[in-house]
Amino acid sequence: MPSITYISPNGTSTTLDARVGDSVMEVAVKHGVDGIVAECGGACSCATCHVYVDAAFQETVGGPGELEDDMLDGAASERLSNSRLSCQIKMRDEFDGLTVHVAPEQL
Numbered sequence: 386m387p388s389i390t391y392i393s394p395n396g397t398s399t400t401l402d403a404r405v406g407d408s409v410m411e412v413a414v415k416h417g418v419d420g421i422v423a424e425c426g427g428a429c430s431c432a433t434c435h436v437y438v439d440a441a442f443q444e445t446v447g448g449p450g451e452l453e454d455d456m457l458d459g460a461a462s463e464r465l466s467n468s469r470l471s472c473q474i475k476m477r478d479e480f481d482g483l484t485v486h487v488a489p490e491q492l
């Protein structure tokens with residue numbers, strides 16, 4: 386079971402087990418991780434699930450798709466080169482240990 390570590394803007398770290406196929410957003414919401422709002426429920430239409438993928442996993446996880454790319458332009462927090470919408474990252478075994486930094490503002 387791959388694990389995900391969420392680092393909140395205040396530095397709090399939460400590590401959770403994920404099922405392969407679950408999104409990084411779904412795991413966060415299910416366990417009440419602060420800062421992942423996910424207003425649209427994973428439809429890639431709200432940009433309130435913004436995270437910054439840790440540098441060590443950026444290449445493995447890859448960049449956003451076309452729609453996600455457009456949505457990230459409207460995210461409340463600054464868009465960086467490692468920005469992703471967490472509902473669009475579906476967990477795979479090779480993502481085990483993935484660390485994401487929750488964006489400071491989602492709305």
Ligand code: FES
Pocket residue numbers: 410422423424425426427428429430431432433434456470471472473
């Ligand atoms: S939950 Fe709305 S874009 Fe990710």
